[in-house]
Amino acid sequence: MNSAIDLTDLDAFEQNRAWPLFDELRENEPLHWNPEDSPNHGFWSVTRHADIVTVTRDEDSFSSEVGGANLEELDAEQIEVRKSMLETDGVRHWALRRLLQHEFTPRGLAGYEVFLRGLTRTTVDRALALGDFDFVKEVSADFPIQVLAQMLGVPEEDTGQLIEWGNRMVGNTDPDYADVLADSDESEEFRLLPFRSPAALEVFEYGFQLAAERKGGDGTDLVSKLVNQTPEDGVPMTERDFRNYFLLIVIAGNETTRQAISHTMKALIDNPDQLAYLQEDPSRIAPAVEEFLRWASPVYHFRRTATRDVEMYGRTINEGDKVVAWFASGNRDPRVFDDPYRFDLTRTRVDHVTFGKGGPHFCLGNQLARMEIRLMFEELIPRLPNGLRLTGDIKLVRSNFINGIKKFPVSVA
């Protein structure tokens, strides 16, 4: 069986029509072949929670390195030039990941909590004083990147620039964000850059400047850690390793956490009983973060490439085929979540796949994201005795990669 569902149809994502497509695939065609326009060759989709876990854990059968982690099909040169730890397998991946692993553990992050809470308060107070405002612009967009700016040790005045670069790259299929759309002929000139985006060049240049300043020093920021350590496999970081690592950190922690905060706020507006549940007892916010994350599912998918023929549901995934794990769909799987479309903060053991699950690429920043989201709602909710009111239409990012809100007009109720 091969249904006509097309998960490359960006209209469906922009118009919030993707969820029923995932439901149908999960129920009727859990391994789905999705044809694509040339030059791409099509891909397999896995949409059930259990299969997403299987694919992302089995690095030997489903590689991140052979073809990269995104849907775009790359030639050998592009793969080599563009790859970061996210597109690396095995020992080298582990060695690169270990360079910053400690900084992202709860212990490594503990020193930032006081700073982060102060930053959250400033962000929230400034936004609420406006009365009417756009929640993305005033609250969720700036906050995560300011946190990263602190961890990277970059000056506060540069954060606006980091946000713009992030938008241009991750929003590379959305004309509101991208200066060069990834599927345009014009992007051919930028084929060797991550996201086919010229913004990547500016990020690289910025990263190199920071690296030059920090090399040989004893700084504790992330850039200093990257330029002053040798990976545990003994193979030094090349310039390319550094620039791609730097870019990954700037992007990964920026767009995603922003979307988690926006989707959570929207869910609290739509479900006043759940907001009241948190208002009654703010100590409920910390455990509710897991349901926030399940609900938000900011990353729709990542891709792998089969390294051998694999049988699944009586069909054969051939060696070399693209296999896409739809994390967002796994988070609505009724096999795991009772009544999955109910935003329910009383759920316990929320086994979401928002950050992946148990595989080698499991989100490095998951503890940081959890902390940022918790602090944001710990500061926001007590300041909103009557909640927020939606004052216009929400607009979604035109993307099947990032589940994003780009316009979110609200008023203090």
Ligand code: HEM
């Ligand atoms: C709610 C916010 C976030 C979401 C939903 C998210 C989601 C993800 C997902 C789905 C993956 C890939 C998992 C896999 O393929 O198995 C990933 C990897 C990664 N994330 Fe996050 N992420 C978030 C926040 C962050 C933050 C704050 C950072 C910090 C800079 C970060 C850094 C990374 C890195 C470096 C990787 C690659 C890890 C590797 O290849 O080993 N993420 N993230």
